[in-house]
Amino acid sequence: MPDTAITRSAIRDEAIRLRALFEATGAQVVDPPILQPADILLDLYGEDIRARAYVTSDAMRGEQMLRPDFTVPVVQMHMAHGAEPARYTYAGEVFRRQEDYPERASEYFQTGFEVFDRTDPAAADAEVFALIRAALGDLPLRAATGDIGILAAAVDGLNTTPARKAALRRHIWRPRRFRALLDRYSGRAPVPETRAALLASADPLADCAPLIGLRERTEIESRVAALRDDAAAPPISENEVALLDSVLAVRETLPFALEHLRDISVDLPAIGPAVARLAARVDALAQRGVDVDALEFESSYGRTSMEYYDGFVFGFYAEGRSDLPPVASGGRYDALTRVLGQGVEIPAVGGVIRPGLLLDLRAAS
Amino acid sequence: MTIKLGVPSKGRLMEKTFEWFAARGITLSRSASEREYAGAVDGIANVELVLLSAGEIPRELAAGRIHLGVTGTDLVREKLGQWDQQVQELAELGFGHADLIIAVPSAWVDVDTLDDLDAAAAAFRARHGFRLRIATKYHRLVRDFLRAAGVADYALVDSQGATEGTVKFETAEAVADITSTGETLRANHLKLLQDGLILKSQATLFRSRAAVLSDADRDTLSQLCQMIEVD
Numbered sequence: 001m002p003d004t005a006i007t008r009s010a011i012r013d014e015a016i017r018l019r020a021l022f023e024a025t026g027a028q029v030v031d032p033p034i035l036q037p038a039d040i041l042l043d044l045y046g047e048d049i050r051a052r053a054y055v056t057s058d059a060m061r062g063e064q065m066l067r068p069d070f071t072v073p074v075v076q077m078h079m080a081h082g083a084e085p086a087r088y089t090y091a092g093e094v095f096r097r098q099e100d101y102p103e104r105a106s107e108y109f110q111t112g113f114e115v116f117d118r119t120d121p122a123a124a125d126a127e128v129f130a131l132i133r134a135a136l137g138d139l140p141l142r143a144a145t146g147d148i149g150i151l152a153a154a155v156d157g158l159n160t161t162p163a164r165k166a167a168l169r170r171h172i173w174r175p176r177r178f179r180a181l182l183d184r185y186s187g188r189a190p191v192p193e194t195r196a197a198l199l200a201s202a203d204p205l206a207d208c209a210p211l212i213g214l215r216e217r218t219e220i221e222s223r224v225a226a227l228r229d230d231a232a233a234p235p236i237s238e239n240e241v242a243l244l245d246s247v248l249a250v251r252e253t254l255p256f257a258l259e260h261l262r263d264i265s266v267d268l269p270a271i272g273p274a275v276a277r278l279a280a281r282v283d284a285l286a287q288r289g290v291d292v293d294a295l296e297f298e299s300s301y302g303r304t305s306m307e308y309y310d311g312f313v314f315g316f317y318a319e320g321r322s323d324l325p326p327v328a329s330g331g332r333y334d335a336l337t338r339v340l341g342q343g344v345e346i347p348a349v350g351g352v353i354r355p356g357l358l359l360d361l362r363a364a365s
Numbered sequence: 366m367t368i369k370l371g372v373p374s375k376g377r378l379m380e381k382t383f384e385w386f387a388a389r390g391i392t393l394s395r396s397a398s399e400r401e402y403a404g405a406v407d408g409i410a411n412v413e414l415v416l417l418s419a420g421e422i423p424r425e426l427a428a429g430r431i432h433l434g435v436t437g438t439d440l441v442r443e444k445l446g447q448w449d450q451q452v453q454e455l456a457e458l459g460f461g462h463a464d465l466i467i468a469v470p471s472a473w474v475d476v477d478t479l480d481d482l483d484a485a486a487a488a489f490r491a492r493h494g495f496r497l498r499i500a501t502k503y504h505r506l507v508r509d510f511l512r513a514a515g516v517a518d519y520a521l522v523d524s525q526g527a528t529e530g531t532v533k534f535e536t537a538e539a540v541a542d543i544t545s546t547g548e549t550l551r552a553n554h555l556k557l558l559q560d561g562l563i564l565k566s567q568a569t570l571f572r573s574r575a576a577v578l579s580d581a582d583r584d585t586l587s588q589l590c591q592m593i594e595v596d
Contacts, residue, residue, distance in 0.1 A: 046522055047494065047508050099446035099505075170487060170517065177515025180480065194477035194559065209471035211555045215489060215497075223475040223488060234374040 006359045011109050014355040015091040018111040021135050022089035027113060030088045032073035034095075035284050038063035041072060044308070044339060054095050066095035070112050071333065072340070075348065078116055079341050085117035091355075104325065105356065110331075111135075114350030116337075122277065124349050125332060126284035132328050132351045133290070133316070141316040141327060141328040141359055145254070146301025147281075148172065148331075149311040150261065150274045154247045157270020158240055160185060161233050163226060175303055182244070186234035198224065199231050243268045250299040254282055257297035283311060308336040312349065327361065328353040367413040368586055371425055374402055374416035378568060381460045382435045389593045409592065411585045420444075422571075427451045429575030432586070439465055439543065439566035443503050447494035452571040455595045461568030463543040467501055467561035470532055470539075471554050479514045479560050482539070486518040489538065500524035500537035503563070507541040509592045510563045529553040570595075 023029055037064075041049050053068035067073065070090050078086055091111040098104045113131060115124045133143070171178040183189035190198075198204050204224055211217055232340045241289050246264055251258050261275045286292050302313030311332030318324055330351020338345040372393065373379045383393045392407040393414050404414035415431055422436035423444040435458065445451050469476050476485050486497040497519045501507050504521050511519065522537050531537040531551050541563065544550055550557065568592070578586065590596070 017505075042520065043496075047516060047519065048512055050504070050521075051508055102447065156519070167484065167487075171515060174515035176513075177517075178485065180515070184480075192480075195481075198474060198477075204474040205472075208474050209556075211472040212470050212554050213538050214493065214535050215470070215473065215485070215538055217472075219485075219488065219492060220473060220475050223485060227475060274529055352545065 006356065006363065011356045011359060012091075013111040014359055015111045016133050018162070018353055018355055019091040020129065022087075022111070022113045025087070025131060027087040027089040030074060030077060030090050031092070032067065032077060034067055034092065036067050036073060037061070038065045040076075040340075041065055041068070044072065044336070051099070052096055052103045054097060062174050068096055068311070069094055070110060070255060070352070071114070071336065071350065074114050074350075075333075075337055075340050075346075078114075078348075079337070079344065079346065082116065083111075084346065085119065087116075088112075088114045105210075108357075109355045111214070111353045111355055112350060112352040114348060116346050116348050118347045120284075121311070121347055121349070122280035122284040124347070125281050126288045127287060128330060128349050128351050129312075129314055130288035130290055132330065132353060135353060136316060136328060136358065137362075139327075139358070139365065140319055142296070142319050143314060143316050144296055144301050144326075145312070145314045146298050146303075147274070147312055148302055148309055149276055149277065150271055150299060151247060151303075152310065153271045153274035154244055154268060157268055158236055158244070160236050161230065163230065164233070164236070173303055175300070182236070182241060185236045186238065186241045188241075191231075195227065199228060211245070238301045240268075247271065248299050250297070252297065254285075254292045254295045254297045257299075258282060261299075277311075292354060302331060308339070310335040314351070318357075321361075324357065325354070327357050366582050367411045368433065368582055369413050369415050369431040369576075370406070371415045371422045371431040371436075372404075373419040373422070373435065378419055378435075378461055381568065382458065385458050385460070386547065386593070391589070409585070409589055411581065412589060421592070423448075423452070426571055426573040427575060429573050429577065432573055432576040432578070433589075434571050434573070435568055436571065437463065437566045438569050439463065439503065439506070439564055441569070441571060443506050443566065451574055451576060455570045455572050455590070456593060458568040458570060461566075465506060465541065465543055465544070465563040465566060465568045467499070467507070467539060467541045467558045467563065468529075468544075468550050468555040469558060471551075471556040473556075476560050478504055479511075479516055479558060482558060482561075483514075483518070484517040485514065490518045493525045496520040497539065498522045498537040499539045499541050500528050500531035501541035502528070503541060503543075506563055514560075529555060565576060 038055055054066040055063055057063045074088055093107055094110050095107050098106045115128055116126045151172055152169060155165055158165060167181055171181060250260050258279055265272045265275050282292050302309050309331040313331035315326035315329040317326050328351060332348050332349040334345060337348050372382050386393050390408045393457050394405050395470050396403045402416040404416055406412045406414050419436045420440055422434040422443045424436045425431045427445050441448050441452060476482055489497040499519050507521060524531050528540050528542040531540060
């Protein structure tokens, strides 16, 4: 589908039309600047954001980014002077480098809707999902949903050391490293020779090279101590790894997924509260008129997207067009508000639509 | 029309490239004046020598302004997105060997693998309030490598030279750089990570996929490929 078939002004009109739909439900229109200070985004997302965003600079302001999304500026704006609860909507261009997918647009419109409301998270999740689905009209789209919170709860519930749980939680969004850690902690992967040698040494720092750089001796010592503690801790049992794998493998329609997860929670009670939240969300979605019986749920969905989605996640895809990015996507990002709020957390959920893609699909159907 | 062959304009890379072609019956030479970046080609007709900085050769190949070019694999992969769709490797020339590696202070007895680096980076960030800095000029290669390995909590800082010194001067905690022998690393109290080899690079002859070829150019190119024994 060539983007050229539909003009920019048509896409802009569609973006504004969608924004008006959200505005009509009571959302406040916001319009964050295109240039964003790079340091905040870099601190949040790390180097990966450089591969995805355009970075520019000037001698006075230093590094700036062309906004890769609206979420961060909207959260900052809300935290600086927003009243709670709040609903926001916006429409405008975002900019993404597409070095791995040159056929994808590197500049495109997004229309978004964000909810900051701590009273009823399940209702807020359902509100965002249902409003976005309604805004997409009657296009035949496949909806995918997931819940990062269930996986996080499963990790927290493992019968192992806090250090291992923290390491696994940190890598929920990097499935390969997550698996490598799990293999190590469960004794499936052998201890690297260098690690074994280090642990066997009584005083590994005894005759080491001169220490250079900012990382201090105490930091090395405390990691050696942490490695010794880890070596002394018993492996995560096969049974628990199997439970975690069964959580990760859940992929079916919502009612079956919920039943399946309830079964697992008998042996893994730590996921109970997260499963209860999923159940509340299913009810809230049903109340909003969503056909939950047909809605797909996948525990691993959203794990490879940007960090900080930490609960409900969703995306809408054109049937039979796996080459296209989702037409709309979103999720809950309480963790992001926690990081940006420096201790102040505001439960938040939101989503974005790509009007250009929507028009393309409409024209094709 | 002529086939344009881009060759590094100075130093050992240029000399070695000249030797490599000479051994295959193609004599490349620089014009008599050392200051002038022009050259001559003997042994094959309709080939023009273009002397360029090795770092600019990937860009010129991608733009199709030269048909062939000699430069390091590292530079092509760093500078060109989806490099293999823009250029084709014709021949590895067997010199200019260099490995792009990640190195950390030798005194970090607790860090020998990427797994260790990732864990150390997490602790470093918690302690110092910023990400563990890795100095490099190969931003894309290093970032792609670390992302594939699932390493987090690091930041790349740009270093266009004397990269091994950045740790001592506390502008970085680790480095990702080209090393041919490892002596510079040892002299700067740095060590390789066991699984920190990002790329093995050497001087390579590339063909541009974008450069326009006339029928006569195709004949020239196939004659040249025959002489250097490339299919």
